Structures are given as structure tokens and as C-alpha cells.
Amino acid sequence: MQLPDDFLVKMKDLLNEEFEPFITTYNDKQTNGLRLNTLKIKKEDFLNLTSFALKQIPWVDVGFYYNHEERPGKHPYHEAGLYYIQEPSAMAVVEVMTPQPGEKILDLSAAPGGKTTHIAQYMKQQGLLVANDIHPSRARILSQNVERMGIRNAVVTNETPERLAKRFPSFFDRILVDAPCSGEGMFRKNPLACDEWSLNYVEACARRQKNILDQACQMLKTEGQLVYSTCTFSPEENEQLINQFVKDHPNFEIERIDVYDQFSSGRSHWVDGPVKGIEHTIRLWPHHIKGEGHFIAVLRKNGAREQHKYKQLRPIKNKNRLKDYLTFAKENLRTIPKGTFILFGDDLYIVPSEMILMDHLKVIRPGWHLGTNKKNRFQPSHALALSLKANEVKHHVNFSSDSHDILAYLKGEAFRVQGENGWNLITVDGYSLGWGKLSNQLMKNHFPKGLRWMS
Known part of the structure; x- marks a missing residue:
């Protein structure tokens, strides 16, 4: 692999004696991982079911390395949503985040959905998960993955952080910003990222990340948790960015999190005027673990609680509009799903009860898609099928x-x-x-x- 010259010079200057073991990892094959979907299957049941040769990823109880030759992406179990194919280091982010059932959580840059679907497993179909991506095509892929994994409590949006911040002030218990970055940690996995990389691109990414964080913090409740992650090595996008964010927002502090012992601490000596706790940020290095490069920071919002009024959703009140659905459900389902029903065109959804008014937002998936009202009949959705058990x-x-x-x-x-x-x-x-x-x-x-x- 031909790495950019400026990247090599920069990393050698940053890592010193660690540079040689770091750079030799680019001669190794990339690692492949899959994460079991515990919304559908238990770990022990999958291990008894599958013929894949799997090896445990040490920092994820339901994460496994697999051999690329096995092609789990072309297996019926993949279409059934029994697992999500995900780079092993990327799985660490939600393991650090530890979402809880019943919370309101935002994944702000969510496509293609690896971390969204991981969050959903922790939430156990309870609470509200808003998964957003600014790019329409990527937001559609995100929505497809939410569907495949059988997630019932997710709303998928295609919005800018600024527009979401106006709608959701001080609303979420946790926010994940898996920020668009220069991708240095994925050069081995995605050689095309090398072609896009430059020192100027790193600076541009840092500016964009700062704006995203500035919007995200407005949507977080007091005492809420903001998790920031990238798949790059650049201090400009990692320690330096978080350090400046805490200086600009003194009501935020960096939390110390217990992590896998082969993860590394953030490098405070890469920062001018380090704030308290910058060393508690987390680094995943490919010469220390079997995985690609990643950075994680966990921030806590302090201060007085803010009070806001939110416009509530308007559910279906005319039960006649549910007639065809109820007929289908009585004929075909042993348990009839209940909740807050809305019609999105002719499509019927159950929306998480915590969701607020969605008017004037670009919504790809407003909740659990049950199906479509046709002329005098109801056609069940693929999403309904994938969220049901036999x-x-x-x-x-x-x-x-x-x-x-x-x-x-x-x-x-x-x-x-x-x-x-x-x-x-x-x-x-x-x-x-x-x-x-x-x-x-x-x-x-x-x-x-x-x-x-x-x-």
C-alpha cells in the first residue's frame, strides 16, 4: 500500500519509537468482524447454530473475528439480521457508551448503521433512538439496516445538525457523534481513503467536527453523556478538538471510563494547554490490538437543568383508518402490536412514545413500519416480518x-x-x-x- 508522504512524516514525528511497529501493521491483512444481534438471537444459540469459524473480540461480548473467505455477508443469516458486519475497533464505541433501555438517544452521523444497531441492542426496543445522516443515499442505507436488524424504536432522519438542534433542545440522554473524519485509521481497510487524504483535508475535517459538536451539545440534557469518536489518528481531529471543545464549553467534563487494557490513553502532550481529563480519552492503535485505528472521548454535561416545551406527535384518532391493519393482525398475528400509530402517506407506523412532532423534518423512517394500506386491504411490511418471531x-x-x-x-x-x-x-x-x-x-x-x- 502506498501511503501519503505527508502522513508518514506526520506519524513518524508523533509516534517516535512507536512508528516502526505502527507502520508495519500496513503489511498485515485487515481484520474482519461481525457483531451478533441480541434483539434476535442469544450468543450461545448462534454459536450452536453457525458453521463459521469465529474468534472472540476481547472488548465485545457478542463480537467475533471471522475469516474473509467465509463471506458471512452472503449468508441467509445476514438477511435475517442475526448479525451486523462491523470493523472490530468500531464496536468499542458503543461498548464504552453503554446505552440503557428507556433512554432517548441520538446517533447524529449514523450511516451506514453499525453503531446505531449496536445502541439498539442495548436499548432492548425500549425508549427512543433517533438515527440521523445528512446524506440522503446514506440515510436510506441506514434505514435498511435498522429494518434488517428488527429494530422497533428507531426514527431515521436525513437532516443537518443545525435543524435537529432547533427541534431537540436539551432533549437527549445520550448523543453519539461518530464524526466524519480524514479516515487515517481505515487506510488498510479502505485504500481509497489514501487518495482523499491531505493535510488540508485534516484541517477541513476538524472544522466540520467542531461545528457538529457545537450543535450536538445543545441537544443534550444536563447530566447527559456525549460520546465523540473518529477513525483517524490526527490529534487535530481528536485530542486537540476535544480539548478546545471543553475550553469553549466549560459545563462539559471528560469522563474516565474503564476499558479493555490494550486500549491506550489520549496523548496530552499533543495538546497545547491540556484540560483536566484529556488523558482519559481513548486510543485504539493497530499495533496494540487486532483492529483498525479509533479515538473515543466520553463527555458529561453539567449545570442547571433546562426546561423546554416540545410539540407532541398527533397520533391517529380515527380507528376506522386502522381497520384493514387490525383485520390483517387478527387473521395473521398471535399478538397484535399496539402503540402510537401514525400514517406516513399510506404507510402505517408505530412511533416511539417519546418522539416529538416531526413536521418539517426530513424523515426516512418515523418508527416501526407495520405495512401499507392498499385498496381495501393491508400489506404487511418487510420491517414487520423481520421484527417478528415465529x-x-x-x-x-x-x-x-x-x-x-x-x-x-x-x-x-x-x-x-x-x-x-x-x-x-x-x-x-x-x-x-x-x-x-x-x-x-x-x-x-x-x-x-x-x-x-x-x-
């Missing part, structure tokens, strides 16, 4: 992961099978994969066209 539906058809039928289903093909006419949940080794509709032993395929396997 024992929650009246009819389901199960296949093993290596069966011809499951491959045919993922390709969008119809197939013949014995069963009950009507909507059936298709499962792989007992875990939901999508809908089919059976008529006279022919299963019509309702796996979404955009997700179907080509080969």
Missing part, C-alpha cells in the same frame, strides 16, 4: 440455511410448499426472513425486489 405469527414456513428453497426465496422465486393459505412468515432455521403468501400450495414471494440475490 411464535408471534399464526402461519410460518421454516427452511434450513443450506436448503434450495431458502435460496429460491432470497432470489425472489415462487415455490411449492405445504401449509396454510394466506400470509406466511418465512424463517431460516427458525429466524424471520420475510413474508410469503400461500395459495393452493404455491408460495408467492414477497421478499423485497431491491434485496433479492442475483446468484
Whole structure:
């Protein structure tokens, strides 16, 4: 790999005697990881189910290294949302954050969704998770991953930090800013990042990160937690940025967090006039651990509690508008989902009860998508299928992961099978994969066209 000359000079000056072991890591293969989705499967159940050769990631109880040759991204279990493929060091951020069920949490730069889906596992479908990304195409990918992992309590938005800050003043218990950065820690994983890198790009990233943090802190409750992370080595985007942020916002302090013993402390000698606790920031170095580069800072907001009034959502009051959904649910589900219902066009959602008015926000997914009102009928969504278990539906058809039928289903093909006419949940080794509709032993395929396997 051809690394930028300015990067090499800079890192040699920063690391001194550590430079040689650091730079030799670029001769190694990148590490690959997957994180089990505990919203759907327990760790011991997955380990008994899978044939993958997995090795535990030491800082994540449900995180594992895998061999790239196994291609878990092309396995039916991936489509069922049993795991999320994620770089091992990136998993450390939410492990440090430790979200709790029932909280209100914002993931401000969330796409493609690795940390959002990790947060959701900790929340256990309770509370409100707002996952935002400023780029429309990336926000759609984020929404797809929220759906695949069966998350019910997430709202996905496509907004600027400034517009969100106006809507959510002092609102969230925790905020994650996984900041867009110069990507130095991912050069080995993404060689194209080398082509984009320059010293000027580092400075531009730092300016953008400062603006994002300035907006994020306005949305945090007093005594709330702000977690900042990057996948770069540059002090300008890490220790120096956090140091200046604390100077500019004296009601914030850097928290000390107990972490895996091979993680390193932030480097206070890379900062002019270090604030108290800058050494409590966290560094993940590829020559110390089996993973890429990462930086994490945990900040706590102090001061007097602020009082704000928030405009509440307007749920559906006319129960006739739920008639077709309730008919479907009574015919096909053993337990009928309840909550705050809203219609988004013809699409029916259950919105987390903590969510406030969404008018004039760019919302990609306003909650748990149940399905779509068609003419005199209700069509269940893929999101509903992926959030259900086999024992929650009246009819389901199960296949093993290596069966011809499951491959045919993922390709969008119809197939013949014995069963009950009507909507059936298709499962792989007992875990939901999508809908089919059976008529006279022919299963019509309702796996979404955009997700179907080509080969």
C-alpha cells in the first residue's frame, strides 16, 4: 500500500519509537468482524447454530473475528439480521457508551448503521433512538439496516445538525457523534481513503467536527453523556478538538471510563494547554490490538437543568383508518402490536412514545413500519416480518440455511410448499426472513425486489 508522504512524516514525528511497529501493521491483512444481534438471537444459540469459524473480540461480548473467505455477508443469516458486519475497533464505541433501555438517544452521523444497531441492542426496543445522516443515499442505507436488524424504536432522519438542534433542545440522554473524519485509521481497510487524504483535508475535517459538536451539545440534557469518536489518528481531529471543545464549553467534563487494557490513553502532550481529563480519552492503535485505528472521548454535561416545551406527535384518532391493519393482525398475528400509530402517506407506523412532532423534518423512517394500506386491504411490511418471531405469527414456513428453497426465496422465486393459505412468515432455521403468501400450495414471494440475490 502506498501511503501519503505527508502522513508518514506526520506519524513518524508523533509516534517516535512507536512508528516502526505502527507502520508495519500496513503489511498485515485487515481484520474482519461481525457483531451478533441480541434483539434476535442469544450468543450461545448462534454459536450452536453457525458453521463459521469465529474468534472472540476481547472488548465485545457478542463480537467475533471471522475469516474473509467465509463471506458471512452472503449468508441467509445476514438477511435475517442475526448479525451486523462491523470493523472490530468500531464496536468499542458503543461498548464504552453503554446505552440503557428507556433512554432517548441520538446517533447524529449514523450511516451506514453499525453503531446505531449496536445502541439498539442495548436499548432492548425500549425508549427512543433517533438515527440521523445528512446524506440522503446514506440515510436510506441506514434505514435498511435498522429494518434488517428488527429494530422497533428507531426514527431515521436525513437532516443537518443545525435543524435537529432547533427541534431537540436539551432533549437527549445520550448523543453519539461518530464524526466524519480524514479516515487515517481505515487506510488498510479502505485504500481509497489514501487518495482523499491531505493535510488540508485534516484541517477541513476538524472544522466540520467542531461545528457538529457545537450543535450536538445543545441537544443534550444536563447530566447527559456525549460520546465523540473518529477513525483517524490526527490529534487535530481528536485530542486537540476535544480539548478546545471543553475550553469553549466549560459545563462539559471528560469522563474516565474503564476499558479493555490494550486500549491506550489520549496523548496530552499533543495538546497545547491540556484540560483536566484529556488523558482519559481513548486510543485504539493497530499495533496494540487486532483492529483498525479509533479515538473515543466520553463527555458529561453539567449545570442547571433546562426546561423546554416540545410539540407532541398527533397520533391517529380515527380507528376506522386502522381497520384493514387490525383485520390483517387478527387473521395473521398471535399478538397484535399496539402503540402510537401514525400514517406516513399510506404507510402505517408505530412511533416511539417519546418522539416529538416531526413536521418539517426530513424523515426516512418515523418508527416501526407495520405495512401499507392498499385498496381495501393491508400489506404487511418487510420491517414487520423481520421484527417478528415465529411464535408471534399464526402461519410460518421454516427452511434450513443450506436448503434450495431458502435460496429460491432470497432470489425472489415462487415455490411449492405445504401449509396454510394466506400470509406466511418465512424463517431460516427458525429466524424471520420475510413474508410469503400461500395459495393452493404455491408460495408467492414477497421478499423485497431491491434485496433479492442475483446468484
